[in-house]
Amino acid sequence: MPFTEINSKMIEATVMPGQRLFSQRGAMLAYKGEVSFTPNMQGGQGGIMSMIGRRVANEATPLMTVEGSGTVLFGHGGHHIQVISLTGDTLCVEADRLLAFDGTLQQGTMFMGSQGGVMGMVRGQVTGQGLFTTTLKGHGAVAVMAHGGVIEVPITPQRPVHVDPQAYVAHHGDVRNKLSTALGWRDMVGRGSGEAFQLELSGSGAVYVQASEEKL
Numbered sequence: 001m002p003f004t005e006i007n008s009k010m011i012e013a014t015v016m017p018g019q020r021l022f023s024q025r026g027a028m029l030a031y032k033g034e035v036s037f038t039p040n041m042q043g044g045q046g047g048i049m050s051m052i053g054r055r056v057a058n059e060a061t062p063l064m065t066v067e068g069s070g071t072v073l074f075g076h077g078g079h080h081i082q083v084i085s086l087t088g089d090t091l092c093v094e095a096d097r098l099l100a101f102d103g104t105l106q107q108g109t110m111f112m113g114s115q116g117g118v119m120g121m122v123r124g125q126v127t128g129q130g131l132f133t134t135t136l137k138g139h140g141a142v143a144v145m146a147h148g149g150v151i152e153v154p155i156t157p158q159r160p161v162h163v164d165p166q167a168y169v170a171h172h173g174d175v176r177n178k179l180s181t182a183l184g185w186r187d188m189v190g191r192g193s194g195e196a197f198q199l200e201l202s203g204s205g206a207v208y209v210q211a212s213e214e215k216l
Helices: 047-056 117-127
Strands: 003-007 010-015 020-024 028-040 063-074 080-093 098-102 106-111 132-146 150-155 161-163 168-181 197-210
Touching (some): 003 080, 010 020, 010 028, 010 080, 080 197, 132 197, 150 161
Antiparallel strands (some): 010 063, 020 063, 028 063, 161 197
C-alpha cells in the first residue's frame, strides 16, 4: 500500500520509479525527493473515451499524475481521510470524494439506475449524487475524503445495512444497493422522523459511513 495515515486529515504516499498515482489537484501539502506533478487532462485512467464518459456522467474531477521517487503528503480542505485497500474487488465512490488512488487501479463509471431500477435513479436525486458513480477496481489503495471521520460497516448476506444517504461515503465488494422508503402520513404532513429515505446495501462487502450528514 503506498499510503500511510499521518493523522486523520493527512496521508503520506510513497512514490517509486516506474509507478504512478493520481491525486486531486491542489492536494499536495509537502514532498521529499524527485517527484513530479502533472495535470491529468483525462481525469484519470482509460484514455480519451473514458474521459468523455466521465464528463458525460458528471464524474470528472480535476486530477494530477504523481510520478518519480520520494514521499508526498496529501490533504484537502481539512477533510477527514480514509484509506481503503482493494484486493481485486470494486469500490464505488463519488469522484469529488477521491483524494488519491493507485495508478494500477482500473477506473470507470457506473449507472446507478442499474442497481435498483427506477429507485436507483431516485437515489441519485435524493442523495444529490447524480445518476452515475465512479468505480475503481483491482489491487491497490484509495484515499477518500469525508466529514467527521469514517467507520467501516461490514455487509453480510444475512444482514443488509441501511445507511442515511447523506452519510454514505463509499462501498466495496459484491454489493447491491437500493433506495428504501419509510414514507408515511406523518412524513407527508411534516411530522416524520426525518429518516424517510435510507440506502439498503446487501451482499458481501463493506460500506463506509461518515459522522455527518454534510456533503463535501
